[in-house]
Amino acid sequence: CLVKTGTSTPLISALELRPLPYDTYITRTGSLKYVDRIYFSNSEKGVRYPEDVYDRAWSSVLPVEWTQINTTLDVVDSHKDYNPPQDVIKTAAVPANASEPMTFSWTLDTSDDETYAYLYMADIQKVRNNDTREFDIIANGKVEFDPYSPMKFEVEVLFNRVPLKCEGGLCRVQLSRTRKSTLSPLMNALEIFQVIEFPQSETNQDDVSAMKNIRDTYGLNKISWQGDPCVPKQFLWSGLRCNVIDVSTPPRIVALDLSSSGLSGDIPPMIQNLTQLQELDLSRNNLTGEVPEFLAKILKSLVVLNLSGNKFSGRIPQALLDREKEGLKLTLDGYLRTCKSCKKKFPMAAVVGASLSFVAIIIAVVVLVFIFKRKKPSTCKVKRPSLELKNRRFTYSEVKNMTNHFQVVLGKGGFGVVCQGFLNNQQVAVKVLSQSSTQGYKEFKTEVELLLRVHHVNLVSLIGYCDEGNDLALIYEFMENGNLKEHLSGERDGSVLNWRSRLKIAIESALGIEYLHIGCKPPMVHRDVKSTNILLGQHFEAKLADFGLSRSFLVGSKNHISTTNVAGTIGYLDPEYYQKNWLTEKSDVYSFGIVLLEIITGQPVIDQSRENSYIVEWAKSMLANGDIESIMDPKLQREYDTGSSWKAVELAVSCINPSSTERPNMTRVAHELNECLEVYENLSKRRSQNANSSKSTGHSISFASVSDTPSAR
Numbered sequence: 001c002l003v004k005t006g007t008s009t010p011l012i013s014a015l016e017l018r019p020l021p022y023d024t025y026i027t028r029t030g031s032l033k034y035v036d037r038i039y040f041s042n043s044e045k046g047v048r049y050p051e052d053v054y055d056r057a058w059s060s061v062l063p064v065e066w067t068q069i070n071t072t073l074d075v076v077d078s079h080k081d082y083n084p085p086q087d088v089i090k091t092a093a094v095p096a097n098a099s100e101p102m103t104f105s106w107t108l109d110t111s112d113d114e115t116y117a118y119l120y121m122a123d124i125q126k127v128r129n130n131d132t133r134e135f136d137i138i139a140n141g142k143v144e145f146d147p148y149s150p151m152k153f154e155v156e157v158l159f160n161r162v163p164l165k166c167e168g169g170l171c172r173v174q175l176s177r178t179r180k181s182t183l184s185p186l187m188n189a190l191e192i193f194q195v196i197e198f199p200q201s202e203t204n205q206d207d208v209s210a211m212k213n214i215r216d217t218y219g220l221n222k223i224s225w226q227g228d229p230c231v232p233k234q235f236l237w238s239g240l241r242c243n244v245i246d247v248s249t250p251p252r253i254v255a256l257d258l259s260s261s262g263l264s265g266d267i268p269p270m271i272q273n274l275t276q277l278q279e280l281d282l283s284r285n286n287l288t289g290e291v292p293e294f295l296a297k298i299l300k301s302l303v304v305l306n307l308s309g310n311k312f313s314g315r316i317p318q319a320l321l322d323r324e325k326e327g328l329k330l331t332l333d334g335y336l337r338t339c340k341s342c343k344k345k346f347p348m349a350a351v352v353g354a355s356l357s358f359v360a361i362i363i364a365v366v367v368l369v370f371i372f373k374r375k376k377p378s379t380c381k382v383k384r385p386s387l388e389l390k391n392r393r394f395t396y397s398e399v400k401n402m403t404n405h406f407q408v409v410l411g412k413g414g415f416g417v418v419c420q421g422f423l424n425n426q427q428v429a430v431k432v433l434s435q436s437s438t439q440g441y442k443e444f445k446t447e448v449e450l451l452l453r454v455h456h457v458n459l460v461s462l463i464g465y466c467d468e469g470n471d472l473a474l475i476y477e478f479m480e481n482g483n484l485k486e487h488l489s490g491e492r493d494g495s496v497l498n499w500r501s502r503l504k505i506a507i508e509s510a511l512g513i514e515y516l517h518i519g520c521k522p523p524m525v526h527r528d529v530k531s532t533n534i535l536l537g538q539h540f541e542a543k544l545a546d547f548g549l550s551r552s553f554l555v556g557s558k559n560h561i562s563t564t565n566v567a568g569t570i571g572y573l574d575p576e577y578y579q580k581n582w583l584t585e586k587s588d589v590y591s592f593g594i595v596l597l598e599i600i601t602g603q604p605v606i607d608q609s610r611e612n613s614y615i616v617e618w619a620k621s622m623l624a625n626g627d628i629e630s631i632m633d634p635k636l637q638r639e640y641d642t643g644s645s646w647k648a649v650e651l652a653v654s655c656i657n658p659s660s661t662e663r664p665n666m667t668r669v670a671h672e673l674n675e676c677l678e679v680y681e682n683l684s685k686r687r688s689q690n691a692n693s694s695k696s697t698g699h700s701i702s703f704a705s706v707s708d709t710p711s712a713r
């Protein structure tokens with residue numbers, strides 16, 4: 001169970017399972033938790049799968065007062081119970097001073113914890129016939145075994161069948177040579193485990209399914225609401241109280257606090273399945289509808305019920321009021337109580353009079369709206385009420401005022417110029433269309449119609465427009481940080497976007513395009529996705545701009561439309577669209593793939609000074625080396641991780657697949673990019689945590705191994 005503990009999402013990349021015989025490591029109760037697994041060698045080499053068939057990770061340790069001995073001969077393992085790797089048992093430690101004992105220790109969490117130690121023994125020293133090696137094993141000052149002599153070139157595993165407890169959590173074991181021994185003690189490897197108990201059975205399954213149903217129905221996204229609701233205790237779901245009777249009885253939910261949880265609609269009917277509920281707090285939500293009777297009739301244990309701060313209608317069930325008399329602590333908004341005693345107090349005439357005046361008002365409004373509509377017909381064929389259009393439509397002289405006679409030019413393009421403007425003290429960008437081209441007018445209309453219809457945080461929003469004879473202008477929100485291209489090429493004051501910002505910009509642009517593809521009915525193709533059309537706001541939030549070329553799909557048409565003239569920008573054009581005149585959403589995916597390559601590499605799309613002038617060819621030649629650094633933008637100065645950068649590169653490559661059916665859709669693209677960002681951020685967070693913790697913690701185990709392996713149960 002990977003538990004979400006903050007805003008991040010738990011992530012697992014791969015899971016490998018290796019079966020271990022059931023009776024290899026045994027405990028009388030509970031389960032075993034890894035504490036340490038070491039072998040004695042100065043090689044500093046970790047050993048694990050495939051050398052260790054069970055994938056135990058052994059790290060090498062050699063305390064200074066011990067000396068390593070090793071052998072090149074094979075060490076026999078005749079029992080095959082533990083299967084230690086040869087690398088682990090071909091070395092051993094002996095005390096540097098042969099008359100000293102070998103002492104080692106480890107710490108447990110508390111004095112009450114129990115521990116098991118597994119000692120791997122094989123005498124790997126060639127000794128003379130009249131020599132003996134024999135020693136006592138003394139745990140916490142008590143001799144645990146008979147005097148022990150390791151077998152020659154054959155491994156044996158010694159462990160305590162009875163779990164050991166240690167005072168203050170500090171366990172000490174000593175190997176001490178006996179009087180008759182001529183040789184020092186010896187040990188090859190060691191495993192330490194601590195017993196952990198899972199003393200509680202899981203929550204009653206009816207309660208669990210009711211809680212999950214409530215969570216899913218109301219989309220409650222509470223961080224602690226994962227896994228079992230009541231156990232383990234430290235991961236109790238927030239707002240719950242459970243009664244725990246004994247180890248073998250499944251806990252029941254007895255209190256549920258869903259106050260201020262943004263619930264709307266009816267009271268969740270599934271609450272009645274929480275039959276043991278004693279306290280229920282639903283206060284301060286937007287619950288509507290009638291207060292259901294089951295609160296009184298089915299939830300028989302209920303002693304506290306808080307329904308205040310909601311918008312219930314109708315009457316309180318009599319059964320509930322009866323329960324209140326019997327002692328239920330019921331908290332209700334006043335109006336619900338007064339309503340039960342204020343049945344139909346309005347005189348009939350007043351009700352009729354009120355209704356009549358209401359009807360008159362409605363008629364007046366309808367007539368007014370009608371007159372208004374007739375008097376001011378809209379010139380644009382957009383499906384919007386004319387009132388709203390009027391507010392957004394500006395005269396040419398207003399545009400001139402707004403831009404101070406087109407004084408500050410922000411940019412130029414085939415269509416005309418973009419000027420700075422001010423509208424109600426708010427900065428805006430005014431795109432003034434050149435008067436000559438007829439194509440221009442068509443695109444202008446497309447853009448106005450589209451932008452009045454679609455609204456999304458990642459699409460640049462249209463504030464207004466001007467359509468006065470030959471004078472056409474579009475007024476947009478102002479984007480402080482210009483376009484993406486300027487930042488990637490370093491044109492903009494040498495500003496360099498870091499990897500995180502680049503991934504965020506990619507995600508946001510992808511979401512804008514995705515919205516056009518699936519959020520619009522009928523769907524839209526942008527047809528001109530490129531880095532100069534991705535604008536960046538004050539905080540580098542990305543928005544897609546320039547919808548002049550966009551097309552809708554006809555509803556019910558084939559999944560592509562044929563266009564007579566290919567439009568778009570060289571370098572970003574989908575080859576399939578270019579060759580077959582087939583326009584699908586996947587054409588935008590291709591263009592986005594090119595933008596993604598620009599974001600990753602910082603390279604221009606077409607650069608005649610490069611050996612491969614087209615970015616696609618260039619990237620492919622670089623990828624052939626399999627070296628991520630050669631493709632990544634050197635301006636990033638290697639401030640990225642291989643995981644997320646490879647993933648982004650692979651995604652870009654899949655977007656520019658020559659066959660449109662092989663390309664992912666934008667939903668997939670946005671999802672994958674989000675994963676890239678997550679991988680990167682999790683890693684960055686881990687790095688900074690490691691940097692912090694390595695400063696502060698000392699070693700608690702006397703020769704703890706520094707190992708990267710997670711201590712799995």
Ligand SMILES: *[C@@H]1O[C@H](CO)[C@@H](O)[C@H](O)[C@H]1NC(C)=O
Binds near residue numbers: 099
């Ligand atoms: C080895 O240990 C014994 C007993 O503790 C001690 O008397 C002796 O001085 C030690 N030898 C060396 C070389 O440290």
Ligand SMILES: *[C@@H]1O[C@H](CO)[C@@H](O)[C@H](O)[C@H]1NC(C)=O
Binds near residue numbers: 131182
């Ligand atoms: C063991 O035998 C060797 C000769 O093989 C001898 O030098 C040594 O003193 C003997 N050791 C003991 C403890 O008897």
Ligand SMILES: *[C@@H]1O[C@H](CO)[C@@H](O)[C@H](O)[C@H]1NC(C)=O
Binds near residue numbers: 206213273
């Ligand atoms: C709620 O209880 C009813 C009746 O016991 C049962 O049929 C239904 O499956 C339960 N629903 C859930 C989600 O547990």
Ligand SMILES: *[C@@H]1O[C@H](CO)[C@@H](O)[C@H](O)[C@H]1NC(C)=O
Binds near residue numbers: 304331
């Ligand atoms: C709901 O009412 C109960 C009983 O009066 C009270 O203890 C509780 O604090 C109330 N909850 C909220 C959120 O006001």
